[in-house]
Amino acid sequence: MNNKQFLTELSGKCQMSAEQVAGQVQALIGVMENLWQNGDSVSLSGFGVLEVKKKNERVSVNPTTGVRMLVPPKLVLTYKPSSILKDKLK
């Protein structure tokens, strides 16, 4: 399902125009991004948790050349599905 199909389905469900839905989606993502940048996590029952995690720096070795690289620490947005959603998968 691509972005267009997603927006169409969302506009059908919310009975809103396509432009309105697109604007709201942008607003929602913007709101969530602000939360993540403040270190908060977005937790929705039945869906899961979207949060930012810090990955520590590490030394990786290129297996072919044996060159050792120091990979810097980084912040990554992670998603952990809720157990309800996981159960539905089975």
Next chain:
Amino acid sequence: MDNKINLSQLADLLAQAGGMSKAASEQFVKNFFDIISQNVLTEGIVKVKGLGTFKLIQMEDRESVNVNSGERFTIEGHQKISFIPDADLKERINKPFAAFETVEITEEQAASLGEMNQETSNDKSLTTKITDSMEKGKETEPKKELKESKKENAQKCDSGKCKKAIIWSVAGVLVLALLIILLWPVIGGKALKKADKDAKEKAPAPAVVKPEPKPAAAPAPKKEEAKFTLTKADQEKALPLFTAADTVNYKIVGTMTTHTMVKGDMLTTIALKYYGTKKLWPYIAKYNGLKPRQFKRMPVGYKVKVPKLANK
């Protein structure tokens, strides 16, 4: 910070930002995530522009071990929901760490890192200094030293990524120099002795690999690298009576005498007694077939054969 935002809180924030009523916002957010979770199950993939991609991925069977009983068992293959954030979003989230780049670690740096670790064990407050200067490397680097280490690194890497490497090594040298300057007045008259001691503490690690009395062709480039940094460090400490390089210039030509360990004796003190320098202790270790873990714990009464050394 570290708050868990739930559906209604998120809806409130969206209502403020998007100009919808709270009820409508809540319904919207609910539908938004409902559609994602439903369609990821039915279609296997949902792409949302600006957020990222939710995808079903197949996990293969794999073996694992029960940590309690040690039994092996297979984890059945299953499907998992993965999430890959949008490239733009990913970049914006990582903004605080965006300044870091992946750095290639050269042998030299590995050696200087080792040096730094040894220094830190002497002075624990240094740890913070090192990390500080690593992070602020750009501001603290003096240009003169930059040139110097540029020269050192020039053969190894020419790419732009190298910049970071230089900063790191500069930071290392800087901290080293700082420590010496700080310690100098304290040491005062005993400067030479103290420096000797410092060097002794540094010497063992790289020297251990060198005691083999093989021809000069043998040492791998790695060893030479270590040797180089060591001699450089020694020059900074201003005590070049014997550099580490001298320690490979001898060969063992027989037993000179036998020494019985008394309390307080170490390989280095024996070397000092018979050769006049502590740095030749690896020859004694080599000649007696000692293992590294034995170096520091020689029992009293142990008979050590002291080898006779001759120039190669």
